[in-house]
Amino acid sequence: MTRQVNRISPFNITSLALGLAFLYLPIVILVIYSFNASRLVTVWGGWSLRWYTEFFNDRAMLDAAWMSLRVAAVSATVATLLGTLAAIGLARGERFKGRSLFSGMLYAPLVMPEVISGLSLLLLFVALNAERGFWTVTIAHTTLTMCFVTVVVQSRLASIDRSLEEAAMDLGCDPVKAFLKVTLPLIVPAIVAGWMLAFTLSLDDVVIASFTTGPGSATLPIRIYSEVRLGVKPQINAICTMVIALIAVVIVVASSASKLSSSQGKSAAPL
Amino acid sequence: MSARSIFARPARLAAIAPYLWMVLFFLVPFGFVLKISLSQTAIAQPPYVPLFDLSAGWAAIKAALAELSLDNFKLLVSDSLYISSYLRSIFVAVTSTAILLVIGYPIAYGMARLPQRWQPIAMMLVIVPFWTSFLIRIYAWINILQHDGLLNKVLLALHIVSTPVVWLSTDTAMYIGIVYSYLPFMILPLYATLAKMDGALIEAASDLGASPGRAFWLVTFPLSLPGVGAGALLCFIPIVGEFVIPDLLAGSGSMMIGQTLWLEFFTNKDWPVASAAAVALLLLLIPPLLLYDRLQRGTLRGGG
Numbered sequence: 001m002t003r004q005v006n007r008i009s010p011f012n013i014t015s016l017a018l019g020l021a022f023l024y025l026p027i028v029i030l031v032i033y034s035f036n037a038s039r040l041v042t043v044w045g046g047w048s049l050r051w052y053t054e055f056f057n058d059r060a061m062l063d064a065a066w067m068s069l070r071v072a073a074v075s076a077t078v079a080t081l082l083g084t085l086a087a088i089g090l091a092r093g094e095r096f097k098g099r100s101l102f103s104g105m106l107y108a109p110l111v112m113p114e115v116i117s118g119l120s121l122l123l124l125f126v127a128l129n130a131e132r133g134f135w136t137v138t139i140a141h142t143t144l145t146m147c148f149v150t151v152v153v154q155s156r157l158a159s160i161d162r163s164l165e166e167a168a169m170d171l172g173c174d175p176v177k178a179f180l181k182v183t184l185p186l187i188v189p190a191i192v193a194g195w196m197l198a199f200t201l202s203l204d205d206v207v208i209a210s211f212t213t214g215p216g217s218a219t220l221p222i223r224i225y226s227e228v229r230l231g232v233k234p235q236i237n238a239i240c241t242m243v244i245a246l247i248a249v250v251i252v253v254a255s256s257a258s259k260l261s262s263s264q265g266k267s268a269a270p271l
Numbered sequence: 272m273s274a275r276s277i278f279a280r281p282a283r284l285a286a287i288a289p290y291l292w293m294v295l296f297f298l299v300p301f302g303f304v305l306k307i308s309l310s311q312t313a314i315a316q317p318p319y320v321p322l323f324d325l326s327a328g329w330a331a332i333k334a335a336l337a338e339l340s341l342d343n344f345k346l347l348v349s350d351s352l353y354i355s356s357y358l359r360s361i362f363v364a365v366t367s368t369a370i371l372l373v374i375g376y377p378i379a380y381g382m383a384r385l386p387q388r389w390q391p392i393a394m395m396l397v398i399v400p401f402w403t404s405f406l407i408r409i410y411a412w413i414n415i416l417q418h419d420g421l422l423n424k425v426l427l428a429l430h431i432v433s434t435p436v437v438w439l440s441t442d443t444a445m446y447i448g449i450v451y452s453y454l455p456f457m458i459l460p461l462y463a464t465l466a467k468m469d470g471a472l473i474e475a476a477s478d479l480g481a482s483p484g485r486a487f488w489l490v491t492f493p494l495s496l497p498g499v500g501a502g503a504l505l506c507f508i509p510i511v512g513e514f515v516i517p518d519l520l521a522g523s524g525s526m527m528i529g530q531t532l533w534l535e536f537f538t539n540k541d542w543p544v545a546s547a548a549a550v551a552l553l554l555l556l557i558p559p560l561l562l563y564d565r566l567q568r569g570t571l572r573g574g575g
Contacts, residue, residue, distance in 0.1 A: 009384070011377075011381075012380065012381035012384045012385070014381075015377035015378055015381045016378055016381035016382060016385070016393065018378075019374070019378035019397075019454075020397075022451070023397070023451075023454065023455075024400065026408065026412055026414070027400065027403060027407075029414060029415060029421060030407070030410065030411040033414060082288060085285040085286060085288055085289050086289035086290075086293075088285045088286070089285050089286020089289070089290070090286070092278055092282035093279050093282040093283040093285075093286055094276065094279040094282075096283050096286075102286065102290055102293070104564070105294070105298060106289075106293065107564060107567065108297070109297065111504075111505065111508040111509055111560065111563065112509075112512075112556075113509055113511065113513070113514075113529060113552065113556070114509075114514065115512055115514050115532050115533060115549065115552075116304075116512060116549045116552060116553060119532065119536065119545060119549050120301055120303060120304045120549070121296065121300050123300060123303035123307055123542075124296070124300040124303050127303055140296075142292075142296075143292070143293070143297055146292070150289075169278070175277055175278045175281050176281050178278075179278075179281070200402050204404040204405050204406060206406055206515060207515060210537075221404070221406050224406055224407075224410070225406060225515070225519075228406070228410050228413065228519060229519065231417075232410075232413055232417055236410060240407040240410060243403075243404055243407060244404070247402055247403055247404070251402060
């Protein structure tokens with residue numbers, strides 16, 4: 001029955017292929033041109049790594065990259081912790097006072113224009129007289145990315161059979177122990193996915209970081225953005241290619257790690 | 272049942288830390304935006320007249336409240352720069368969302384009709400570009416669209432045009448950038464509703480004599496409307512406040528509200544007017560945000 005509906009028609013395949021080509025071609029072209037020997041970005045001058053060596057000799061760019069990596073690592077970790085706790089509260093807390101405010105505060109930043117989030121956090125930091133730099137950007141990114149972590153972990157929690165937790169408690173576990181022993185291993189893949197998402201979102205943000213950072217502590221996207229405004233440069237192609245490679249490595253490592261832990265979780269569950 | 276209620280208490284306790292975090296770093300900052308949007312511009316650091324100083328006590332707060340001014344908002348409605356950037360933001364967001372729907376629907380439909388085992392792979396392929404940096408994806412398009420970029424080379428080689436076309440700094444470039452960046456946001460909710468749909472309904476329609484096109488418009492499309500709504504809102508809301516894409520790809524002529532806010536803040540250093548623009552942008556977004564929230568609750572309930 002379903003086979004008849006799920007047949008491959010030329011129209012479906014064409015639209016899918018065109019869509020994927022549209023999504024991937026620009027990135028492929030950017031990566032290829034990062035290995036271009038020519039200074040002119042549009043003329044092919046043979047393969048070369050000169051733009052990569054140029055990046056590693058650019059002190060300001062390296063500083064910005066280091067700042068971005070630290071912000072992304074710290075904010076993703078804090079966001080994963082807070083976002084997981086928030087997901088537990090929403091998925092297992094039943095009804096409580098202020099619940100709709102809580103879920104509203106967590107869902108709104110997902111679609112909120114970044115200029116608003118950035119401006120509002122900056123005004124808070126100024127009012128608190130906080131010195132702007134690493135920590136203010138990290139707090140801002142944590143606030144944004146923990147919402148994404150919450151959504152990812154909450155949807156996983158909602159799909160877990162709750163009778164497993166109840167069985168553990170019938171067998172004498174207290175709720176916390178039942179959660180740690182039964183539920184937590186099952187949601188590890190979602191937590192890992194949430195961390196990855198938080199890390200890449202932080203590494204990507206230019207608007208919120210521009211508002212919340214201070215003089216002298218630009219992140220990599222801020223530096224890339226100010227260079228891009230001045231036009232296309234082969235060195236930027238090289239930096240972008242390295243960022244893409246880094247994100248690819250993070251995705252591969254994290255997804256294999258989460259596969260490993262989820263298979264362990266399955267074998268540990270005595271079913 | 273009782274096990275659940277025992278479980279609920281520690282779960283609520285777990286939510287305390289993120290709750291406080293969101294109140295402090297999401298809710299309270301909006302209070303500051305509102306407050307500063309009502310204060311006077313000053314040439315100082317920070318560049319606004321503080322409205323109230325809590326240490327000065329009640330009398331000072333009362334005096335400050337009396338000085339609240341709507342001047343910034345009056346400026347917003349009287350200056351054509353702001354009005355036109357609002358209208359442009361809405362126009363750009365509506366146009367882009369319509370283009371995204373027209374492009375995204377066939378792709379999502381194609382995905383949902385793939386053999387079951389291929390569907391997760393197709394979904395991965397749509398999500399992966401979303402993981403690569405958004406700024407990098409815009410930059411990739413600048414590479415392609417520049418004067419002697421790949422697009423012009425291809426068009427010249429195919430003799431479609433005789434002289435290079437100016438793509439950068441045009442609305443066309445901006446729409447390409449927006450559609451490119453937001454396409455996964457449109458495809459995924461559409462795919463989610465289309466994949467869930469019962470194929471038997473379409474078979475029933477064709478058994479009853481409907482042509483494939485008629486079956487699509489009478490059965491498939493109406494049933495996919497929740498996905499259309501979710502995808503459209505998921506794109507429309509952030510596009511209204513978009514800054515980076517119009518700044519890098521559109522011309523310097525007319526600005527979107529996100530750009531105006533950025534200009535007031537970073538170039539003119541007029542924080543109160545920037546805050547007023549943010550408040551006005553937020554007011555504009557509240558109806559679609561509430562609508563999105565309702566749709567979201569509906570899907571969560573339906574899914575669970």
